[in-house]
Amino acid sequence: MAREESKALLDAFNKTTACYHHLVLTVGGSADSQNLREELQKTRQRALELAVTTGARLTVALRDKGLTTEERAEFERLWVAFSGCLDLLEADMQRALALGAAFPLHAPRRPLVRTGVAGSCSGVAARALSARSLRHEAERDFDRADLQELEQEVLQVGKMINEMEMKVNVPRWTVQARQTAGAELLSSASAGASSAVSVPERTGPCDLSKALAATVFSAVLLAAVALALCVAKLS
Template sequence: MAREECKALLDALNKATARYHHLMLTVGGSADSQNLREELRNTRQKAQELAGATRVRLTAVLRDRGLGAEGRAEFERLWVAFSGCLDLLEADMRRALALGAAFRLHAPRWPLVRTGVAPRALSTRSLRQQADRDFEVADLRELEREILQVGQMIHDMEMKVNVPLWTVQARQAAGAELLASTGASLAGGVSVDENSGPCDPSKALAATVFSAVLLAVVALVVCVAKLS
């Protein structure tokens, strides 16, 4: 039951982190807007809430001395995946901070004097722009604090649960799924019907070229898997 709960939390965290990464890439672009900045804030806060819940659940399980060896290995794999997800979230938050500071949506065009009394000539539009500027400044400051909080969370995780990354073994080799799908495509591409007559030279040439390309892809995937 705990394993399924942790997997569900981790899956939700992965989705929130992936969404945040996608939104972060649009900061400073043509799609950048006030709505985007607000969605970024909501998404990162949701990701942090999920990260907090996942950390509490995994920490409690891994600190249980009655946990069996097989169960511990499974939860350690989840812990490593969770740790990597947090690292990516922190890195994206730092990029979002840098981009948000570089590409200000509502940079003031003239000095603002705060006297405590709004001038009569201040229009509703100006008030709205001022509110947007205040939100942007407050959001960047809040983002700075949240980056420190995520960094502290990562530090606390390392102190409370000792799971060296090099001791955790994956269930399958790197790139195994991609190699399997590529191999299946290769087998399907070079299959020959035993009941068919003499082959067409043009079709045989096309099949040979296709097979060579697929073999090159397989070789590239193997090299990447070995280097990763």
């Protein structure tokens, strides 16, 4: 039961980390917006919650002295997969911190043209500009607070990685994979080949006349190419 729960937690953490990775790639691009930054924050917090829960569950399991050899090997594989996902999450959080600081959503802008218009409508325009400035100010506060929170969470993940290495000593190079590298690609390729229409193979003796004709044609083609090269050099 503990192994199945650990697998489910790791699967959820893996998917959340992958989602966060794709969201980080759009920061600073044409799809960047306030909604994206808020979605980044929610996904990051969800990933951190899953990281804490999964790490605690795997730590308790690996420190259990009553595990069999097979169970310990399985939990060690889960531990290596979890630590790899955690490293990727830390790298993406650092990338999001750098991109968020380099591409603020609501940088202060100065008007390029001052019309000097004044009159009875100036009060309405002033109130509209005041409401807009308040909204932008709130959004800027969100950006600053989110970057500060993200900076603290990056340190938290780094501390979590160090504590994991001290609590459980599972060198990655000692863990054996359950299948060879690229097995999934090979299986999918073989499945695609089996689903395709098979071409019947000819098992009978080859046709000597056709083979001779192919040889003569190749010789003639090579002679023509040689002759063309000679003409090109002489000209």
